[in-house]
Amino acid sequence: MTATAIPTTATWAGAQPHVVVIGAGIAGLTAALRLRQAGARVTQITKGIGGIQLGQGSIDILGYAPDRVERPLDAIAGFAAANPAHPYAKIGADAVRAGVSFLKDAAGEDLAGGDAEQNVNLPTAVGAVRPTALVPASMAAGALHDGMKLVIIGVAQLKDFHPMLIAQNLSRTTLPDGGHVTARAVMTDFEPRRNEYDATGLTFARSLDDPRTRRTFAEGLKGFVNEGETVGLPAILGEEDHEAAFAEISQIIGAPVFEIPALPPCVPGMRLNEKLVKAVKDARVEFILGTKVTGHTGADGRLVSVTTSVAGHRREITADAFVLAAGGFESGALKLDSHGHVSDTVLGLPVKLPEGIDEDHLVTDTYWGAPQPLFQVGVEVDDSMKVVSDGAPVYDNVYAAGGVIAGATRWQEKSGEGIALGSAVKAADAILAALPVVAATAAAPFAERN
């Protein structure tokens, strides 16, 4: 055989993992990759695909505190001081910065662009203005500013994207800095596959992976764009071959082009998810998809093992440390029963209710009022992301990252990815500090082979 094989680094398949990471959203993937890159053997268990691909592909850190935030990393300290029960009070701005830079290395500038110091304002699929911190290259031209001229182009065969709604809402909106944009809408006609109507963005993105199809598409759009306009398109500009598709379509149209993410299946989220999952697998994290944690054992204040339900039997996995990164209610990691009792369905860790709220008052009946207390329920952590209850560790080796941590209303604050990245980095680093892992056992990255 030839000599092109990369020297093997079989260290990943050692006897037992050092760390088990549960969940594969942005928190779980970040924690697993960071631990693995530092030399730990990592087993990652996930029931299904994580939440990244249901998001918009951009990275929020802090959008509202509660007023609109301009510089999210700088704002964390003040926000945390005003909200001592918030995860950011434990995570701190430095860990979020470290998380952002780790993600940028893993995902690349193309999928996670910008430096996150300054929020940018992007148009949403209903023409609202959302602040976010890291932006894929394909959305960068959509950063709204005073005097901007926009043309929003839709495709009749694409479901859930309405250019007139977007353009008219943008036109009547005052930007955070007081400026205004002008926007007009165009609806075009393009079949992603022959005779296909009401197709998803993913079907379109896959059809635009094909160079001939995307040239036809872009040539057709060119005529609709006036001098000086920035072109807003649905987020369909290629999936597997996105980089080339975006470059070529922009070049043919001959004006700044940006993508607007809409409902799932949301292609920008998919791109980021696929990139990170592949990075984790290439780094030889033992990635186990389609498996639930169904039990656990503990002894002497430590979690000893988790049990997973493999087809036909159970597998018990022992490890030195465990990271719970399975998300909150939306993934089923937290559950509310009909008696108002909230529980962690994965490891049965105690959950913390918001200060002064009991189980009978987790949901209020004012729909448009203050945030529902229920959504702040989660597990409590200390400064190292170790799960605690009443100030004491529940287990000495169980950490939490991401949406399961108590105290945030993430979508309202637009803080979800920032919390996930910061807590993943903190948990990983705390575990590494306590592990007998030396950097010399770290695997060489395999990414270039694939």
Added chain:
Amino acid sequence: MGVIEETFAGHEVSRASLDNCVKCTICETVCPVAKANPLFTGPKYNGPQAERYRDGASVDHSLEWCDFCGICTLNCPQGVKIGELNEQAAAKMKAQNGVPLRDRIIPETNLEGMLLSPLAPVANWGLGIRPLRVVIEKVIKIHRDAPMPTAHTETLAKWLKHRTRTDIKPTKGPVVFFQGCAGGYFETETSKKSIEVLEHLGYEVFVPKQSCCGLAKQSNGLFKGATKDILNLCDNLLKFDNEIPVVSSSGSCIGMVKHEAHEIIGVDDPRLANVSVRSRDFCEFLMEEYRAGRLDPSEFRELDLTVPYHQPCQVKSQGMGFPAVQLMELIPGVKVVESNEPCCGMAGTYGLKAERYETAQKIGEKVFEHMQNYNEGVGVCDTETCRWQIAKSSGVKIVHPVWLLHHALGLSDNLLS
């Protein structure tokens, strides 16, 4: 309708999961069929959405495009039994509308092996003749270009009788080797290597009388026949023993035993429960042994080789990660490049069918390219029909992971023979 109702307890379990669906579309994004063919409306519509309206057979025939790879269930974060619902609904549809002759013939894998093996040279010659394949396509609708297995006059049973046994004394426990129909009649080489590797590593290997697991019948909607087959297999294995591990290098057949018979057909029988909990995929078994400290990788000699690898859908669905990748990379010098693709298009027998052939080839396109791009003479895949499909469509020799182990243990001089 008796065909279905007698053995359909599993359907209620799957139905109970459909309310967990949050319509997130993750299943749609991973479905290989919807990607390849717009006529399939996708797992979400056909699964949890359509199921609410089904009472008896489905009126929506787009379900016929589903290849039952189970990738939807595997990736669903909410635990919805999407693939199971669809396979059950398709079986109902078939029970009501009639099963084509072809779909009754293909699953008779044991019978085919028994009939073809004595006639191997003639059978192989016949299946290689284009005009004959065209006739087969016209009459029973098996595509003329679909990969066909190679029959051997020496079945595994014959080999076991006549082989010269190694003189290695067993130092580890006993295991039962479950060969599967293909492993018994068509890809006997993989079974032989598996037995030799296990014996070399110190296991005492038993190959008791066994029979078909019924997987092909199940995926063709013949649930009654599949139930009979799986329980017959359990009876055969239980006659021998009811405790020791059952190990198989037929990656999909062992999945049938482990979970598909129970979860898809709804077979709820103590005999199956006994066999399924001690069933292990070949690589899964050896990785368990490795983790338990009973497999010493220093026994492997160096093999400077990069291999492209595709994990079949029916192995993925067993929820055990990538034991084949782990095991192969225990061999010094071996680097595995995984396909990151859901399915090769064969999905058991789907890719053989004349009306599915084109879609199946499109589904597998990226897998074939992967094998072509990364191979240094050989690619790896865990299941028989997938290997036949990938080898035929990519032109790359495709083997089971055990071939690498066999070579690394010095049991074969040439990796590829």
